[in-house]
Amino acid sequence: MSSTGASLQLPLSSPLIIKGEEGDATGGFVFERENPANTRQVATAAAEGSLEDVRAAIDAAREAFDSNTENWVYNYKLREQVLFRTAQLMRENADRLAKVVSLEVGMPMRQAVPHVAAAADIFDFYAGLAGKIYGETFTLPTGSMINLVKEPIGVVGLITPWNFPLTQTARKVAPALAAGCTLVVKPASYTPAASYELIKLMHQTSMPAGVVNLVSGPGRLIGAEMVTSTKIDKISFTGETGTGKDIAARAAHDVKRVSLELGGKAPYVVFDDADIDAASRAAIFGMFRNAGQACGATTRLIVQEGIHDAFLSSVVELTRGIEVGDPSLQSTDMGPLISSSQERVVQEYVDFGMDAFKLVTGGNKLHGEGFDNGYYFEPTIFDEVDNSSRLSQEEIFGPVVAVTTFKDEEEAIHLANDVDFGLVAGVWSADYPRAMRVARRIRAGTIWIWDNYAQPVEGIWGGYKQSGIGRELGYYGLEDFLEVKQIFTDGTGLTMKPPYAQVIKQ
Ligand code: NAD
Numbered sequence: 001m002s003s004t005g006a007s008l009q010l011p012l013s014s015p016l017i018i019k020g021e022e023g024d025a026t027g028g029f030v031f032e033r034e035n036p037a038n039t040r041q042v043a044t045a046a047a048e049g050s051l052e053d054v055r056a057a058i059d060a061a062r063e064a065f066d067s068n069t070e071n072w073v074y075n076y077k078l079r080e081q082v083l084f085r086t087a088q089l090m091r092e093n094a095d096r097l098a099k100v101v102s103l104e105v106g107m108p109m110r111q112a113v114p115h116v117a118a119a120a121d122i123f124d125f126y127a128g129l130a131g132k133i134y135g136e137t138f139t140l141p142t143g144s145m146i147n148l149v150k151e152p153i154g155v156v157g158l159i160t161p162w163n164f165p166l167t168q169t170a171r172k173v174a175p176a177l178a179a180g181c182t183l184v185v186k187p188a189s190y191t192p193a194a195s196y197e198l199i200k201l202m203h204q205t206s207m208p209a210g211v212v213n214l215v216s217g218p219g220r221l222i223g224a225e226m227v228t229s230t231k232i233d234k235i236s237f238t239g240e241t242g243t244g245k246d247i248a249a250r251a252a253h254d255v256k257r258v259s260l261e262l263g264g265k266a267p268y269v270v271f272d273d274a275d276i277d278a279a280s281r282a283a284i285f286g287m288f289r290n291a292g293q294a295c296g297a298t299t300r301l302i303v304q305e306g307i308h309d310a311f312l313s314s315v316v317e318l319t320r321g322i323e324v325g326d327p328s329l330q331s332t333d334m335g336p337l338i339s340s341s342q343e344r345v346v347q348e349y350v351d352f353g354m355d356a357f358k359l360v361t362g363g364n365k366l367h368g369e370g371f372d373n374g375y376y377f378e379p380t381i382f383d384e385v386d387n388s389s390r391l392s393q394e395e396i397f398g399p400v401v402a403v404t405t406f407k408d409e410e411e412a413i414h415l416a417n418d419v420d421f422g423l424v425a426g427v428w429s430a431d432y433p434r435a436m437r438v439a440r441r442i443r444a445g446t447i448w449i450w451d452n453y454a455q456p457v458e459g460i461w462g463g464y465k466q467s468g469i470g471r472e473l474g475y476y477g478l479e480d481f482l483e484v485k486q487i488f489t490d491g492t493g494l495t496m497k498p499p500y501a502q503v504i505k506q
Helices: 051-066 076-092 094-105 109-129 165-179 192-202 219-228 241-254 276-292 305-320 340-356 409-417 432-441 474-479 498-502
Strands: 012-014 016-018 021-023 030-035 038-047 136-139 145-152 155-159 182-186 212-214 234-238 257-261 266-270 298-304 358-361 380-383 400-406 424-428 446-449 482-489
Touching: 012 094, 012 192, 016 051, 016 192, 030 094, 038 094, 038 192, 051 155, 051 182, 051 212, 051 219, 076 094, 076 109, 076 165, 076 192, 094 109, 094 165, 094 192, 109 165, 109 474, 155 165, 155 219, 165 182, 165 192, 165 234, 165 474, 182 219, 192 212, 219 234, 219 241, 234 241, 241 257, 266 276, 266 409, 276 298, 276 305, 276 400, 276 424, 298 305, 298 409, 305 358, 305 380, 305 400, 340 380, 340 400, 400 409, 409 432, 424 432, 432 446
Parallel strands: 012 038, 155 182, 155 234, 182 212, 234 257, 266 298, 266 424, 298 400, 380 400, 424 446
Antiparallel strands: 016 021, 016 212, 030 038, 136 145, 145 482, 358 380
């Protein structure tokens, strides 16, 4: 039986937070989240928000923005303090936060601990930017002046996924607050407590009430209301491509701004001259971190013919060394999948792969002591996979990887690009000019050369093609929450300016 959550009092509670007040949902509705490592345990009992609740949360955020509560919009020092203090509080509560994430996601503690640290770093980074939102000034030959002023976009609806709940929330909340926005956050229903615990900590800072509101509940109700509410200026969404398309279509109704961080199907191109040891370790990190439930997961190993056998045998050896099990144990490398439905999806793709391609390792749901009550699946690799097949084209969101070979650089680039997604990719070659050439031609938001899944907050994250619109992290992540306004001031002092003669004769 899983010991995850042993030191947490279960079930965790996860109330709504509206205008600074924690509370139950209207009507007292609650939904339960099971522990994916031990489904006999209820991990979280969360408030199931209603339309009335989300409307109250939207009103609170709107009022906080429109009334410029406590000078929130202009007082960057206050915003800076709130963000720095949040990072501090996260670090002071890191052990609990990591346990909550590990419990709800099934993420091994060895990944949950750095996950919390990464989320705290995001708050620090944007705290540092809150006071550096400069505009631009330009003086025309007439002496008139153009001031380009950057302003917060307004009230933002943040809709987040479950797979990395704290960093995904931090990537939106921190830059939005640095910009001076006010928010309604709708967390994924698998991980309500992780978001609640973070936003609860934020309310221990000097953040004014109403600036950040949290409403958990069904996406098709709570999320959908946020998307269509005319009181919300922007939606920042991370989740499946299908949900993102639906949101973009509905948000278009009132020309709402939308940022989308969607699915991926990352290629990992390995040339004959690659360092096998380094390339295979980096591949494993991308393939099986969080059981492959990652938008940027390495899902397609695209390997040059000459290195195929040696590289694959190194990858398979490392894969067989992965310990699948209880996420709370330090020895565990890979935990369970998030849910029974995700397990079914993974099984279905594996069944398809078994019929069509060559299974190299894995392929089974795990049974027996410690496994029977959780969604544990073996890390799985298929070889000789046709890149046009479902296995290489569709996001599986599990520990299933497809290997395909290529002859030359041109074919590698073609295979890497031959998918609807374009989030991330890896390139391995000892020939740096070649690695750079290939990196330039792969159509994806991030390309790693000689590394994998590095996501420094100073960089960016976001997709080409159907992987999304917009960028998170770095300065670009802040700009996603800013509007630019022109303020034009006359410098001529003339009462009758030359253009007026087009309408006035004297
Ligand atoms: P999901 O689309 O099922 O849900 C995401 C969020 O949207 C949840 O909070 C959900 O409740 C809400 N939602 C669902 N239907 C909605 C609707 N009709 N209107 C408004 N909101 C709605 O995705 P998920 O299963 O939580 O997350 C996994 C997906 O997220 C994968 O596809 C993964 O690739 C993607 N993802 C992308 C990134 C990235 O940065 N590109 C990062 C993490 C995850």
